[in-house]
Amino acid sequence: MLSQRIFKWFSKLDDKVTTSVMSNYTNFRERKFVDQVKVKFQAGNGGNGCVSHFRDRNVLTGAPDGGDGGKGGDILLKASHHFTDLHMFKGKPIIGNNGKSGGGLGRFGKDGGDLHISVPVGTLIYEILSETQSVNQAGVRKIQYNKKFLSDLDEEGKEVLIVKGGKGGRGNQNHRSIKEQEKGTLGQVKEIFMELKCIADCGLVGFPNAGKSTFLASVSRSLPKIANYPFTTLTPLVGKVKFVDNSAFTIADIPGIIEESHQNKGLGLEFLRHIERTHVLIFMLDISGSHNEEPWKNFEILKNELLQYRSDFLDKPYIVVANKTDIEPDSQRRIKELEQKVGKKVFEISAKHGLGIGEVILELRRILQEMGKIVYY
Known part of the structure; x- marks a missing residue:
């Protein structure tokens, strides 16, 4: 909204001035993240x-x-x-x-x-x-x-x-x-x-366009860039989840991981340092199969990439979340198969419509409380 109002105001000026000023404004908003x-x-x-x-x-x-x-x-x-x-x-x-x-x-x-x-x-x-x-x-x-x-x-x-x-x-x-x-x-x-290295309680791990940024925007006041194409997220972003009893925890979103990221494919594993300090990992999987793989195969790929980065990465607790259940007619079969392969409960959500998100947040809070990592403000 702000950018639209700025453009409307500058549109009254000369075209060359408008183009120059708006390009500078865009460059300012898309400033490169330096870590x-x-x-x-x-x-x-x-x-x-x-x-x-x-x-x-x-x-x-x-x-x-x-x-x-x-x-x-x-x-x-x-x-x-x-x-x-x-x-x-x-x-x-x-x-x-x-x-x-x-x-x-x-x-x-x-x-x-x-x-x-x-x-x-x-x-x-x-x-x-x-x-x-x-x-x-x-x-x-x-x-x-x-x-x-x-x-x-x-x-x-x-x-x-x-x-x-x-x-x-x-x-x-x-x-x-x-x-x-x-x-x-x-x-x-x-x-x-x-x-x-960003400090957050929970870290989101998933393939590009799996819905990580949509999930973060749904549970916090963070405003990540959301679009229907891979690698929309190019820089780490941290959002805070607050509860009515003044307790809170933070979630970090990083650019998506692809197979052979440890060989510097895609954006590589460079940004994994930003979830090294997290206490809980959230594996966000696209249940609709848009990556042309069964969800459990994607889960194994993600686990392997994390282990290539650090052998002790999976020593911390993690949960598995199946996103986009609203657009996959065969989601129940896929989720049952995923639970059998993973060996633990898989949370079904639709981050876009807010379905099942509450259960995920409560589970994260339970894990963090057991670890004594919940902060009260």
């Missing part, structure tokens, strides 16, 4: 110390009164729910505030203020020790980093010191042996690699 980034951090340098002696018209060579230089500013990263990805760091080095130099008459330099930079909750921080570049047979350049783990910012408000500011140079007021100006030390410089 991995390399950033250079440089802390502030310390200020110089001062060598000075008190003088006035009556005193020609007075006592030393040179002040110390100020300390350089540190740079810290802090977890915040106000950000969803790392696009703000793309190609931008972060430079801290320098300390001010000391002066005569005992004037000390001002310290450089510390920088507290917010990042999304769930960001992993690594220091890059070295990097190597290689080119595969397709001519694609790949960069590999030798990294040192620094911190996991998995809680709101959690903070970590990245680089420390330089010390200020000493002045001769408090250090009378100093005869020449002492320079402040340089601030630390580090190459940092940041990787975002």
Whole structure:
């Protein structure tokens, strides 16, 4: 609705202006999701110390009164729910505030203020020790980093010191042996690699166009892009499910997985990191057979792809959901066959019409309560 009103308003202007402005508006809405980034951090340098002696018209060579230089500013990263990805760091080095130099008459330099930079909750921080570049047979350049783990910012408000500011140079007021100006030390410089892993209680796994985004939109206030073609979802999205007793849990939706995704087919398994931290998996299967496979075969393919990514992925509890039962006349036979192959109950739903969704949500809540993962607000 908002985009339609904007276009209607701009349609009164010149056609070239309208096209230009609307293309920029569209580009803004479709901004690329950034979940991995390399950033250079440089802390502030310390200020110089001062060598000075008190003088006035009556005193020609007075006592030393040179002040110390100020300390350089540190740079810290802090977890915040106000950000969803790392696009703000793309190609931008972060430079801290320098300390001010000391002066005569005992004037000390001002310290450089510390920088507290917010990042999304769930960001992993690594220091890059070295990097190597290689080119595969397709001519694609790949960069590999030798990294040192620094911190996991998995809680709101959690903070970590990245680089420390330089010390200020000493002045001769408090250090009378100093005869020449002492320079402040340089601030630390580090190459940092940041990787975002979304934090959610439940993770949706399924083939493209299986109805994962429709399900998420039905149970939360999330607004994913929904369309009748594969790979509509290109970036991870988290929605919150709230109950009348003020309890809640979150569900993460990621781009669809296809067979041989571990060989980088489709969108690969790159986005599976965003459901690594989940407590429960939701296998969303299209019961209508639009993927030209029996649902149980799709389930086996999904399980295999998850195990190719991490061998312990299926150690966590999971439920199986059969979607699109409203358009499949033979859904009962398919679901019974699926239950026999899976060995557990299969939940029948129609995410588009909201049928059977309540039962799925209550089952997820029951599992999370048993694990002690339900949050009350």
